[in-house]
Amino acid sequence: MKGTFLVTAGDPSSAARTGRIQTPHGTIETPTFAPVASQGTVKALLHSQVEELGAQVILVNAYHLNLRPGLETIAKAGGVHSFISWPKPILSDSGGYQIYSLSPLVKIEAEGVRFSSHLDGTKIFLRPEDAVDIQRTLGSDIMMTLDYFLPYPAPKPKMREAVKLTSAWARRSKDRFLEAETPQQLWGISQGSVFWDLREQSIQDLLEVGFDGYALGGLGLGEPKSELMETLEKADLLLPKDRPRYLMGMGYVEDILEAVARGVDFFDCVLPTRNARNGTLFTRQGKMVIKNQKYAQDFRPVDEGCGCYTCRHFSRAYLRHLHERDEVSSAVLNTIHNLNFYLDFFGQIRQSITSNSFAAFRHTTSAHIEEGIT
């Protein structure tokens, strides 16, 4: 199987581990955070800035790119790396989540999903095979299977049905995937929410098919934290150690840390970038809402210990001014800070695992988070 994943270190106190995902566009050191670049750009940033901040992989969205600019354009450009000029690894999401969350009309059938474009209402029928074909054309390093996503809470019988369909689609995705040689990887997505019997079934179905990586979908949607963590713990025991695990869309620092402790390797979330554009900044002392009047004459940097471009040069007062004036540079400077915060955090996680101090790091960070500020 391509895309070998190599575990490079393990934490003795938990299931946390570091690893390396090999892709045609380079290596991804895990645990890792993929900034979201749905449309082929991390919102508000230039690729050069994303690279400088230390991102190893970005996430593009097959749903969005397939609608606009369309596959034909990206194929003619030579694939998504070439079209967007990002030289490093790219993971493409299949678009399952977007179909269910953006489309005004969705109808699930055994064969695939029927939906209308949220942009112009065009009716589209997407089968799991199509999702594979689309991502093959994109040429992303890591492709995701098309899953059947349900919001939380969903009744158990409905979730059972979703798991069944997701498993059938995963098998068909793999079959399609095997029809032609490709250096790309295909990762399967499990569903089942926090119903462990359903999640277990979903994961076992995926394991039977066999994928390069395993994603936990449909979590972080408001389910009780204890049930989420229990699900991660049980999944850790079920999933093979030699494959990366991806907890989709989960973005709170405290959850990430606990998920890493339960053996998760790969994360993505719009939280740092979206919050930045709304003027909410992450610091080691908690969240900072930059528009607050109390920052109007606060000439300190956002985070005095932070080394990002924003904190090295600009004050809370100036950032508040830019935010209040609705300046584009407000979005840019805030995003630089928040993404630096996340990527730096993942660097610290990896470092602490490698140096056998993850338990201490986890403890200190959790304590800091509990103190909080605003």
Place this chain on the structure above:
Amino acid sequence: MKGTFLVTAGDPSSAARTGRIQTPHGTIETPTFAPVASQGTVKALLHSQVEELGAQVILVNAYHLNLRPGLETIAKAGGVHSFISWPKPILSDSGGYQIYSLSPLVKIEAEGVRFSSHLDGTKIFLRPEDAVDIQRTLGSDIMMTLDYFLPYPAPKPKMREAVKLTSAWARRSKDRFLEAETPQQLWGISQGSVFWDLREQSIQDLLEVGFDGYALGGLGLGEPKSELMETLEKADLLLPKDRPRYLMGMGYVEDILEAVARGVDFFDCVLPTRNARNGTLFTRQGKMVIKNQKYAQDFRPVDEGCGCYTCRHFSRAYLRHLHERDEVSSAVLNTIHNLNFYLDFFGQIRQSITSNSFAAFRHTTSAHIEEGIT
């Protein structure tokens, strides 16, 4: 008089010259283009990008900064350079133009101008002395006098009145300016549109007072090009050679070139930055409207000879995609390109004057512009 301006080279075929303006925050090589940073940020760019593009000076707006964040905040920060963290020269516009163009209620009196804030309707009375005081607090390197601006076309009797008031205000500005020592410069603004007798009177009144630099205000508003150029030619003969001349708000490349040939040293305009955000890109082959369908699968850079970050990495097709998706990075990448185009153009102007080839450069550039593309 502070702020010595030194002419360093002259073009034998025209009144074009290169020069150096000394300011407390560094030297400005002229002819120069000041990117507009009304609110203390060049729209869509980070300061580091503006510096990398070769900007030597930026323009902030005293009207805007006085309203928000307010002088008290900027004073507490230690001045505008410190507040916005821009280490190089800053020219502050007095805000005359903004009062007349943005405020819903303006009343001119001999003593000053009465207007209401375009933001919240607050009633403000601004005297020329206040404009000096405000800019002194800002600590900009170059301050502008408060003038009485009229739109084009204005009836001659009204313009005569505007010139008279502008001259009286210029004298009062200078008097106020002399009340305290400062390393800042004060530049006077002439009015009179293309009525030469009025413009001449306005300039002579300013000369009698004596300023560190002389601005031509109220031009580039739609007056016939020949009358504008005639005004510049006559003004060139009237203005002292050892002071910089500033043609306010004039932004078309072809006009800039002709103004330089008539002895103008300093320019500012929102054109490159505003057009960028609207998706209009400047190239040596003319303007390019990036949203046009014909660029959807055009994988060439915007300008094949351009060395900016945008052109080195991204295709017209990708830039069109970002523009159509309303991505922040569209504004950023387009602004980088357009500002690079302008600053590069000014570098070529200076280079051609220094190397005694301005006449040829002017000829070639004008011919290129006349061919055009879209």
